[in-house]
Amino acid sequence: MQLLEDFGKIFEAPQFIWPYLYFFATEQEMKLVVAMGKESLTCRDIAFRLSTSEEETRGILEEAYLRYILNKESKDSTVYYSAGTFYKRLNNFCLFGNFYVIPKKIRKKLDEWCFAEYLKRNDNFKKVIAAEPEYDACHNEWIFLLHEVEEMIDRASTIRVLPCDCKMLADNCDHSREICLYFAPELISDRTGGRELTKEEAKELVRKLDREGLMHTGGPPDWREKGPSVVCNCCGCCCYPFRAAKKLGTKGKWPKSRYVAEFDREKCRLCGLCAKRCYFGAFTFDGNEISFNPELCWGCGICAGTCSGKAITMAEL
Ligand code: SF4
Ligand code: SF4
Numbered sequence: 001m002q003l004l005e006d007f008g009k010i011f012e013a014p015q016f017i018w019p020y021l022y023f024f025a026t027e028q029e030m031k032l033v034v035a036m037g038k039e040s041l042t043c044r045d046i047a048f049r050l051s052t053s054e055e056e057t058r059g060i061l062e063e064a065y066l067r068y069i070l071n072k073e074s075k076d077s078t079v080y081y082s083a084g085t086f087y088k089r090l091n092n093f094c095l096f097g098n099f100y101v102i103p104k105k106i107r108k109k110l111d112e113w114c115f116a117e118y119l120k121r122n123d124n125f126k127k128v129i130a131a132e133p134e135y136d137a138c139h140n141e142w143i144f145l146l147h148e149v150e151e152m153i154d155r156a157s158t159i160r161v162l163p164c165d166c167k168m169l170a171d172n173c174d175h176s177r178e179i180c181l182y183f184a185p186e187l188i189s190d191r192t193g194g195r196e197l198t199k200e201e202a203k204e205l206v207r208k209l210d211r212e213g214l215m216h217t218g219g220p221p222d223w224r225e226k227g228p229s230v231v232c233n234c235c236g237c238c239c240y241p242f243r244a245a246k247k248l249g250t251k252g253k254w255p256k257s258r259y260v261a262e263f264d265r266e267k268c269r270l271c272g273l274c275a276k277r278c279y280f281g282a283f284t285f286d287g288n289e290i291s292f293n294p295e296l297c298w299g300c301g302i303c304a305g306t307c308s309g310k311a312i313t314m315a316e317l
């Protein structure tokens, strides 16, 4: 128990997860982190502390780095390792680890904790609220329509798909999980994970996700000049950016809405599908009549794409 406690403190893990830390780190990794404390150390320093050979230590350090247990940086041609954080390891573990062995009620607490940390760590929300639209630091800054995402794919220099951490953590719906697209080589490091897609595979995927009812967000806003970086395919119930926007009242500004739905009642066949698909209640259906409130529309286009009567079009703001 002492090891879990010592490791949990250095690793900045919330106390409720300490009994489950063995899912996130091996005993060897915990001892390693406890031996290192909060210091930045070379492989030689660490080998000395652990009384192991440098060669053996390097293997352990590299493995721990790939699992986000440790961080690594180079200064003046020397490599330094330091303890990682539970926040980053949680992200990696929920994507690529055996995350669902953790009981559901603990995963719910983890989602709440992680969402609170997310709000603290992402100052782009504060910038938006303070009316400083400098939100290039966040990848979900714009809401895109499907045809724009297809154009981004055409311009991408590399395409990698990763699981969605919001959905893995929140687990509020049954939507597809392998849905985050990275387009920029500089975003991909030796520990990013995921798998490469061809342009055709990527287009097929986003069309399927659009049909499924997932909204496309990404950027950067000047992607036509700079090249696209990321496209996410988001639901309204798990997605941290949309949950944050709803909580903080940044609708329209962040993620930025660039379209609004327009409804032609004459063409409506009263199927009710738009009301089922809209995450924000802009369309409602009482069994007889469709109502549309454009004030509630975030401009995702998810209703328009599947409207059988072609009664919904997306107008640019
Ligand atoms: S922003 Fe959207 S797609 Fe990206 S990780 Fe969150 S829910 Fe998933
Ligand atoms: S999806 Fe189109 S046709 Fe169906 S109810 Fe909505 S507006 Fe009408």
Ligand code: SF4
Binding pocket: 260, 261, 277, 278, 279, 280, 281, 282, 283, 296, 297, 298, 299, 300, 301, 302, 303, 304
């Ligand atoms: S009404 Fe607006 S927010 Fe709702 S699905 Fe249609 S475009 Fe998206």
